[in-house]
Amino acid sequence: MSKALTVSMIVIGDEILNGRTTDLNGSWLSKFLFKKGLEFKSLRFIRDNAEEMTAALNASFFDSDIVITSGGIGPTLDDKTKNTLADFFKKPVVERNDVAELVAENYIRFGRSWTPETNHYHFFPQDFIAINNPRGLAPGLAFFTADKKLVMAAPGVPREFTAMVEEEFYPLIKKEFADRLKENHQCVIRTQGVPEEKIFFELCPTLWQDLEAFGKVSSLPHTIGIDIVIGFTGSQKEFEEKSQKIKELIMKTPLAPHVWQWGNRAIHDMVLEKALEKKCTFAFAESCTGGLTSSKITDLSGSSAVFYGGIISYDNSIKENVLGVQKETLEKFGAVSVECAIEMARGVRELLKTDYAVSITGIAGPSGGSKEKPVGTVAIGIASKEKNTAVLYQFPGDRVKLKDRFSDKALLTLLELME
Amino acid sequence: MSKALTVSMIVIGDEILNGRTTDLNGSWLSKFLFKKGLEFKSLRFIRDNAEEMTAALNASFFDSDIVITSGGIGPTLDDKTKNTLADFFKKPVVERNDVAELVAENYIRFGRSWTPETNHYHFFPQDFIAINNPRGLAPGLAFFTADKKLVMAAPGVPREFTAMVEEEFYPLIKKEFADRLKENHQCVIRTQGVPEEKIFFELCPTLWQDLEAFGKVSSLPHTIGIDIVIGFTGSQKEFEEKSQKIKELIMKTPLAPHVWQWGNRAIHDMVLEKALEKKCTFAFAESCTGGLTSSKITDLSGSSAVFYGGIISYDNSIKENVLGVQKETLEKFGAVSVECAIEMARGVRELLKTDYAVSITGIAGPSGGSKEKPVGTVAIGIASKEKNTAVLYQFPGDRVKLKDRFSDKALLTLLELME
Structure with missing residues (x-):
């Protein structure tokens, strides 16, 4: 060659x-x-x-x-x-x-x-x-x-x-x-919720070496977790065979439940594809992310078919007056709480009349953090016909990075909800 | 030295x-x-x-x-x-x-x-x-x-x-x-509404040479216009003197009305500073920009004091049901029209109870354009206690670039409104 x-x-x-x-x-x-x-x-x-x-x-x-x-x-x-x-x-x-x-x-x-x-x-x-x-x-x-x-x-x-x-x-x-043209391939395994060192030194101490049998291995932090990439040159058929073997290998390790994608696509891309496939509409209620989640979705042509819009409830008055969050919820639990996130998601879903809604309310910093709820804390809520619920998470990073992480986590939550 | x-x-x-x-x-x-x-x-x-x-x-x-x-x-x-x-x-x-x-x-x-x-x-x-x-x-x-x-x-x-x-x-x-440390300076003149060639070959054919007396000249396209940059090394005092002389020089040319900033700051940064200075609150109604304008503002720490939030009215149902745009307006003039932009701006201002509101409704493409309103058309509306008005603009670029241009133009409109 x-x-x-x-x-x-x-x-x-x-x-x-x-x-x-x-x-x-x-x-x-x-x-x-x-x-x-x-x-x-x-x-x-x-x-x-x-x-x-x-x-x-x-x-x-x-x-x-x-x-x-x-x-x-x-x-x-x-x-x-x-x-x-x-x-x-x-x-x-x-x-x-x-x-x-x-x-x-x-x-x-x-x-x-x-x-x-x-x-x-x-x-x-x-x-x-x-x-x-x-x-x-x-x-x-x-x-x-x-x-x-x-x-x-x-x-x-x-x-x-x-x-x-x-x-x-x-x-x-x-x-x-x-x-002289030939094909390069990359198998990408995208994980969340476990740090890089824990993957390779604790959960799966031989994984790196095992993967090197397939090609050049690298490990890259992404907004919400670690991506593992195996690169090699070969035919499309070889790529498919290797991808399958790598998947089988990883499914046997404790890393398996942390994998959220066997591929290399942006989360908002996958959200749009899934929503179009399932013909379901959605909306966001965004506080600390300030419209970033909606902006990511609207970067994609075709999003108007399923993305109806959103409410950016940056000020608490918008949470109350537009989204219908109870004054008591804000007073008792604060704006960054699962309680508030649930009411935000429910509120935007009812107002915009969509199948699904996701809410994001957190602390992007640098100020606004407390001992109980430090900078990086975020509540992500979901609303659908079946359920309204929310989870509190904690991420590292500065203001802009946190906005990015919060919004990707919200998009992943929506993706899981639609599945 | x-x-x-x-x-x-x-x-x-x-x-x-x-x-x-x-x-x-x-x-x-x-x-x-x-x-x-x-x-x-x-x-x-x-x-x-x-x-x-x-x-x-x-x-x-x-x-x-x-x-x-x-x-x-x-x-x-x-x-x-x-x-x-x-x-x-x-x-x-x-x-x-x-x-x-x-x-x-x-x-x-x-x-x-x-x-x-x-x-x-x-x-x-x-x-x-x-x-x-x-x-x-x-x-x-x-x-x-x-x-x-x-x-x-x-x-x-x-x-x-x-x-x-x-x-x-x-x-x-x-x-x-x-x-061995010394200071670099850049004088930046930020213009809008006139193409690069027109500036240097038509409006001000000697400008480039005139500016070269002050330092190294370059000309750079930005989201909504052309930035002219003059770089040199020297003391802070020299920088101030040169900046003043460059300003005087340009004020005598036909380029003067196109200058929107004698400096190098992002528009959203200037918007936040002005709003904090004037203690005025604002909100956005975004259609095609899908939250990008709000997201830019919320990248800045301290924005929560003046930015209340926004409505992303991507689907026309949100324009009608949440922002109160008249059905007749949408039918007669379409969503991308000064009429719709005015009603969107007024609607979000009333709903979110802010001093100012800006609306953006346009065609980011690649589809959705027509002969009368091609891709790149955008209506930007403003609402304040004094007036509700809107202007139709036309920008070049692909979807993501257009979102960026539309939102910067909206931010500049808000800046001018507050001044």
Whole structure:
């Protein structure tokens, strides 16, 4: 078997190393390449200058068959990628009619017009391939080196970067390197309610070694627990066989009751799928998570068929006046209590007229904690035709992390309820 | 003046290059270093193996005075950072009583107990400094090389990484390199409603060059517009003088009415500050943004004093039954209309009894668009004692991006309303 095709990425832009912008393209590309069976060899972040870019290109080509850059191909003076690439490969930048045509067509597609006075997009390195930008105006660049390596430059704007890689770069890679593409797989076991050390040192002291027979093992903390990942290369059939064997192995261990998913999907994704399958509607009453749970669900297209909406009862007056939580409940048990959570869930279910409802009321901190109910305490309530109930949990983390954990736990509660 | 202190970071972990986990530490560190006046030289992502780590250490020390690694210092077998660092600096890993004591104390702090059988944390490279982990169990590592460079290894979990850098690593850097720390500044001008090209090629064709007199210029798309950033090194007084001059310069250009902030703060941050200052309460009625706007506000500690809550009226039945939008309004104008937005804002304000309310109803796509109201259309409504009104806008982007843009525009609308 030929060696896996390797890719390096160079993220170009002062704004990223200065902390102004968070790069999203690197992590997107890592997922994309993995799915497509390419090996992501290295990721470098550099500033907008020719010297650093040249050093990064040299290092990347040492690592990899393909180098992808993001950023620095726009119209302004800090966009230096085009000229630096031209210099690197000793190609002059020339006025090119073919690129002018591509750019002009692109502008028309966006309902705008382009002339050579608009910008310098049509000045382009000789022998480079001009790449269509499906979601923006600046054309991308591609160039094959004498030793059949490939460099490609895309814009930094994530929506333009991802579209260009998917729709333009990847087809080019597939065409040129077809014989070297192979499949990567990952078996993922998602657990909850047991710390990493307890899994591998107490519950299942030989599990790690046992799993290594199947591939490369890693263990990763997730919002509500630990994910165990086993990665390997092979056919789809091998993947299915290994997945089955791994499942059988784990089902025999004390870890089994802690597994909530044999796969790698986001909880909100699974919630939506289950609700669509069972045709049941749901709503949330959110206090400390402040709408995050609902926002996760509405990130998914198609959610409007089953997700009716929610009440964000941040202030206790909303819990009372809108959700109908009893004043006595709040006084006697407090807002962060199973009693309050039950009334919130029942209240939102009745108000929004859904099959199911889940409520979240907790302390995300940094203030508001007490000895009995420290920061990280959350009550999650459920309401359905059959029952109204709630459970109190405790999670670690800071405010933003706790919101994320609370909402994922609420989504998992809803998933279990629908099953 | 001595040269700026340079830092490189190595992010270690298969899970990041495989797309399983998104690295948050790199972008956090870039912000932190910038604030502290250190130059972030390079960021490398590598897999959990000694060969790649050795190569990355060599390259990083070539770039930088300080190298920070994240990941791979936990208790499991894929945690290879400690041993690789020891090998790199030719130090044996030995059983160290001082480290055992540190670890044991740390476990007690977390209400757990540690003995040498628990894990191998007390096997530690000779001459390395063991670093306290303020938010976790695994100790960090630090080591000064013969030529006075510094390497530091922290855990990959963001909450542990950031606490260790802030509370342990940075004090160490400050102590050892005090004479080489200097201040970086950025003047940020945040605009809305005008595309990047129009600013620099049409409205203000000499602006870029004019601004370059003050420092390094960059131009960055943000959710609702373009940010112009001018970066330079100098004293606080110089920063204030330059900021003032830049402001005067821009106030004379046609860009002036498009500037909504002379600074670098998130909109939700400014909304909360203004509401606290003016002591006014607010609520949201969110349709397409599904709780995202409320979630942004509740990411901020202290928001409960002014943010009462919200109604997520994803389904039209909620708009009618909970918010009191007229059936006729929905039938005649549709849910995405200024008419509906006004009734939503008024409805939530009356129901939640707040000073102000903002509503958002739009089409985040990918489906649901029409010729008259394409994907990206949003109506943002406001309600106050004085007035109820709404405006229709149009934004580009995919579903998740549009949610973000719609909610930032709603927050900006609220900010303007409170002013």
